[in-house]
């Protein structure tokens with residue numbers, strides 16, 4: 001079994017939690033979750049021959065001011081930076097968080113442009129500027145309509161599990 | 170020598186150009202010093218001890234700098250040595266911290282917390298002391314091995330019937346909590362929580378540089394549990410260091426740690442504490458719950474009535490009541506039953522006993538009661554023209570003719586425990602031209618072989634002694650084997666008998682293997698005592714058989730016949 005840790009960061013209300021949808025209902029009470037600011041959920045991705053299990057860490061309260069506890073990125077196979085295309089200022093948050101994350105993690109970063117069901121307020125210049133950053137993938141999603149969400153996690157699972165093939169060379 | 174020459178030499182040796190000579194000396198210095206350096210250091214240290222004083226601060230400096238630069242590497246390398254020391258100081262720090270955390274999260278608001286507080290106050294002890302005084306009744310429900318940096322669950326092992334909460338999520342959450350704690354207490358980097366209380370469970374943690382071992386415990390875990398977890402984790406850490414170090418997501422290599430994890434599935438029921446509590450509990454119950462209690466008493470009385478009735482019941486052939494015990498309203502009835510005897514339930518029902526609270530534990534045995542032997546013969550001969558008469562160990566057949574007397578019939582009769590001899594003198598002989606003597610012998614041989622293979626001698630738990638109720642089976646095995654030897658001689662097929670012993674799968678595996686061997690040996694011994702040639706029998710211990718359904722069937726000895734075909738014989742002879 002391949003089991004991978006994936007982290008979600010991004011400004012508030014961009015839709016991180018909605019992207020994971022299911023809520024954590026493990027043995028930990030709400031008290032713990034709100035205190036430590038992480039929600040974790042599990043997603044199993046089935047491929048033809050194998051299955052990959054993703055443990056998605058939804059890291060709360062991350063924006064360019066407060067930052068986040070960089071330890072949460074420890075051991076992550078990949079991380080996802082989320083922005084909300086209906087609110088252009090969330091792009092700034094995303095870039096700032098991405099730069100902080102890059103310092104502590106060498107894992108591939110995915111940029112998710114969420115709320116594709118709403119009209120985009122991102123300018124062409126803003127979109128072009130994204131090319132300067134080395135995201136493994138930029139993908140547009142709608143957590144509300146479900147567009148591309150499955151695909152996003154499948155893509156991550158596939159790429160990250162290729163990384164951990166025992167004899168990759 | 171001219172003066173100028175002397176001057177030249179002087180200047181060469183001491184003057185401006187003395188580098189010529191020092192160079193030459195320096196070239197050799199390394200060799201010269203190298204030859205004596207160890208002795209010189211030794212001598213100087215012996216003389217005034219100044220060497221250590223000079224070098225020690227330099228060494229300390231170098232080491233601390235080196236550690237500073239390669240912290241992780243050093244921690245990994247030193248861990249097995251200093252692990253326990255670090256742990257000690259960490260646990261002291263965290264015990265005091267935890268007390269506060271537990272207090273905040275768990276006990277401050279819950280009813281249980283308030284109750285315990287009141288109890289502690291009334292007894293004049295501190296809250297913590299009070300908790301410690303509580304009974305240590307606990308059970309480890311689940312053991313998780315977690316990769317430290319990613320929080321990935323590497324393996325989890327749950328106790329039987331444990332309603333395990335999602336272990337993957339638990340692992341990840343624990344790591345998240347730990348990350349959070351480490352961020353909040355920046356001053357101590359190598360710190361990790363060692364217990365976390367959740368609503369239903371206490372999570373006891375052991376920590377190593379690459380992995381965390383967690384036990385989810387219901388009840389109150391004892392201090393020793395943490396020690397045991399830590400030792401287990403230290404073992405895992407040492408054995409699987411590379412796998413842990415290089416982990417990127419594939420959990421397969423850690424399946425091998427299962428036995429380590431299993432060793433942590435501990436539990437304890439504190440008997441003395443329960444007994445101590447009992448009178449108080451009884452008094453309280455008596456005072457408050459008069460009615461239910463008298464109902465209980467009535468139930469108990471009813472149970473006793475049933476027990477009495479059971480004991481007074483007339484016995485019936487093939488059934489033997491071994492023991493009657495009561496256990497919280499249930500009656501455990503251990504009974505020995507011959508397969509042909511009346512069913513236990515119908516026997517009870519025919520004596521008008523209520524089966525509701527009776528738990529029947531049946532043990533197989535071969536009854537030697539004349540009625541049972543008669544019944545068995547009746548079963549075999551019921552559809553034939555034969556009549557029979559049993560006297561002692563001998564069964565005499567009358568009526569019918571020899572053609573109806575198949576080998577199958579003969580061997581079935583032969584295998585009735587308690588019958589050692591068949592007398593067919595009174596059977597009317599008919600020549601059987603279609604079958605040669607050899608063919609008949611072969612058929613009988615095969616039949617006996619099959620029957621021998623279906624003979625099973627079962628054993629009590631942890632015992633290799635042949636119980637008296639199994640002796641008829643041993644005798645039956647003897648009769649079969651002696652007949653087989655006879656037939657094999659006639660057919661000139663060399664044979665051997667393998668006696669294989671088995672054990673059930675509870676307890677220690679190595680001991681079980683030894684026990685299974687003893688069982689086989691024991692059966693061999695009694696067969697030899699019965700007159701079977703020693704060199705025909707080969708006793709083999711097979712070990713555990715996981716027959717969970719019928720545990721006692723697994724504690725057994727079975728027989729198999731090996732016959733060597735002529736080719737095999739030749740090959741064996743060459744060996």
Ligand SMILES: Nc1nc2c(ncn2[C@@H]2O[C@H](COP(=O)(O)OP(=O)(O)O)[C@@H](O)[C@H]2O)c(=O)[nH]1
Pocket residue numbers: 010011012013014015016017018019114115116117118141142143144145
């Ligand atoms: N229209 C639309 N709304 C969304 C989408 N994703 C999330 N939302 C809404 O955005 C708000 C914030 O979402 P949430 O998942 O809590 O954001 P988080 O703070 O990043 O975890 C909620 O009201 C969601 O219903 C989306 O794809 N489309």
Ligand SMILES: [Mg+2]
Pocket residue numbers: 016017018058060
């Ligand atoms: Mg959220």
